Amino acid sequence: MTLIKSISGIRGTIGGKVDDNLTPLDIVKFTSAYAMWVKNNSKSARHKIVVGRDARLSGPMVDKIVTATLSGMGMDVINIGLATTPTTEIAVQKEKADGGIIITASHNPKQWNALKLLNSNGEFLSKEDGNLVLKMAADEDFNYADIDNMGEVIYKDNYNDIHIDDVLKLKLVDVEAIKKAKFTVAIDCVNSVGGLILPKLLKKLGVNNIIELNCEATGHFAHTPEPIPENLTQISDLLKGGKADVGFVVDPDVDRLAIICENGDMFGEEYTLVSVADYILSHTKGNTVSNLSSTRALRDVTRAHGGTYTAAAVGEVNVVTKMKEVNAVIGGEGNGGVIYPESHYGRDALVGIALFLTMMAKKAKKVSEIKKEYPAYEISKNKIQLTPEIDVDLILEKMKAKYSNEDVTDIDGVKIDFPTKWVHLRKSNTEPIIRIYSEASTAKEADELAQAIIADIKSLI
Numbered sequence: 001m002t003l004i005k006s007i008s009g010i011r012g013t014i015g016g017k018v019d020d021n022l023t024p025l026d027i028v029k030f031t032s033a034y035a036m037w038v039k040n041n042s043k044s045a046r047h048k049i050v051v052g053r054d055a056r057l058s059g060p061m062v063d064k065i066v067t068a069t070l071s072g073m074g075m076d077v078i079n080i081g082l083a084t085t086p087t088t089e090i091a092v093q094k095e096k097a098d099g100g101i102i103i104t105a106s107h108n109p110k111q112w113n114a115l116k117l118l119n120s121n122g123e124f125l126s127k128e129d130g131n132l133v134l135k136m137a138a139d140e141d142f143n144y145a146d147i148d149n150m151g152e153v154i155y156k157d158n159y160n161d162i163h164i165d166d167v168l169k170l171k172l173v174d175v176e177a178i179k180k181a182k183f184t185v186a187i188d189c190v191n192s193v194g195g196l197i198l199p200k201l202l203k204k205l206g207v208n209n210i211i212e213l214n215c216e217a218t219g220h221f222a223h224t225p226e227p228i229p230e231n232l233t234q235i236s237d238l239l240k241g242g243k244a245d246v247g248f249v250v251d252p253d254v255d256r257l258a259i260i261c262e263n264g265d266m267f268g269e270e271y272t273l274v275s276v277a278d279y280i281l282s283h284t285k286g287n288t289v290s291n292l293s294s295t296r297a298l299r300d301v302t303r304a305h306g307g308t309y310t311a312a313a314v315g316e317v318n319v320v321t322k323m324k325e326v327n328a329v330i331g332g333e334g335n336g337g338v339i340y341p342e343s344h345y346g347r348d349a350l351v352g353i354a355l356f357l358t359m360m361a362k363k364a365k366k367v368s369e370i371k372k373e374y375p376a377y378e379i380s381k382n383k384i385q386l387t388p389e390i391d392v393d394l395i396l397e398k399m400k401a402k403y404s405n406e407d408v409t410d411i412d413g414v415k416i417d418f419p420t421k422w423v424h425l426r427k428s429n430t431e432p433i434i435r436i437y438s439e440a441s442t443a444k445e446a447d448e449l450a451q452a453i454i455a456d457i458k459s460l461i
Contacts, residue, residue: 002016006130011105011108012026013112014061027065030137031065031073033136036136036141038099042098048096049097050079050080050099050101051101052079054082054252055193067079071151071153072151073144074149078154083159083160084350085106086348090346099117099118099119100122106251167351175206176206177358181364184209185210187213187215188235188247190214190221190227191218191221192217192219193252195212195217198248199212201350202353205353205354205357211238213234239260240263245360245366246367254348257272261366272352274295281305285307287307288307288330289311291312291314292313300375307329308326314426315412318412378441384433384436384457385433386433392427396426434457436450436453
């Protein structure tokens with residue numbers, strides 16, 4: 001069974017049987033339930049929903065079903081076509097829409113797709129609202145419009161330009177400084193929508209020398225799309241040849257940003273947020289937030305600037321909720337997700353690129369030199385594949401009891417904080433796995449901690 005219903009949306013593999021995979025009937029059901037949720041939570045006389053999608057192969061099929069279903073529910077649809085997740089979030093705000101659906105399975109391989117559901121702020125639904133949608137879908141509790149009240153579909157193709165213009169207007173983005181630096185920038189867009197928007201963004205930022213890898217939005221992903229080191233050998237090899245000052249890699253929906261040093265080394269997905277936060281905090285005093293699975297380096301940098309760091313449960317909506325609660329000036333997730341409220345409350349690789357290039361220009365240092373300015377931590381990311389008979393909650397309770405003498409946090413799975421290292425165990429929102437993230441001062445120590453915990457879990461299974 002590969003249909004996952006979670007805080008991150010409705011996600012599954014295309015094809016197969018209803019209720020087991022993301023089939024056309026499932027798409028209709030969940031889209032209809034979402035439309036009913038919108039009707040129940042909006043005072044608008046007529047409702048409007050923004051729809052955008054990444055370039056994956058199933059996108060056109062899913063797009064047609066979603067758009068037609070919303071129209072059948074009496075919703076007007078603003079379809080912005082091929083667009084990033086942050087672009088769609090911004091479009092919801094600009095259109096003063098009642099919500100939005102992003103058709104993307106983010107970093108998952110090509111056989112996956114998903115419906116990411118947005119509220120009228122262009123932000124992901126809360127857990128409570130998401131559960132209401134799931135209940136309505138399970139109950140098939142929806143009512144379609146009659147012939148005189150069907151929704152209208154309007155297609156708009158200018159939101160990439162609108163998104164870019166918004167990024168350029170940010171006070172801490174210095175186009176002139178970037179232009180004067182005359183950077184050569186390499187990008188890998190994994191043959192999805194990043195290939196449509198990142199070259200245009202870079203040119204508007206004053207970068208004239210752009211090396212484009214996998215920038216055709218065909219949906220035929222050139223490599224496994226998650227932007228982690230083992231998938232980024234092509235751009236790493238290119239930079240090892242001294243051909244660019246920096247490399248940027250995004251996932252298929254462009255809400256995650258990985259950075260490659262000028263020598264081909266990984267800057268570290270965890271340090272995307274750390275570096276951008278450091279730049280923001282050097283100009284804007286305030287607090288920061290990341291999730292429990294993110295590096296301690298953000299905490300250290302925040303404290304160095306006189307701010308307060310707070311950890312949230314994993315999931316963008318949880319981070320955003322906590323950011324609003326503590327009035328954070330910057331936040332995000334250690335998977336390369338930068339959330340900058342001056343722009344909008346969503347992970348946005350375009351914002352991350354513009355701020356990082358500005359910082360590079362002002363520091364006048366190589367990327368590898370910038371990396372050395374931050375506390376050195378290494379994260380080991382592991383996972384255990386789940387089978388239906390595994391009782392994850394029971395396993396986590398037993399792990400919590402075993403390490404009760406340590407500093408344990410259980411707002412999202414179980415995080416065990418040791419004095420110089422930590423490990424976080426949690427059931428994934430997007431895949432049938434238990435994620436096991438550990439961090440220490442060296443990769444060897446982090447991996448040893450992870451393997452010890454994995455051995456504990458396997459003994460319980």
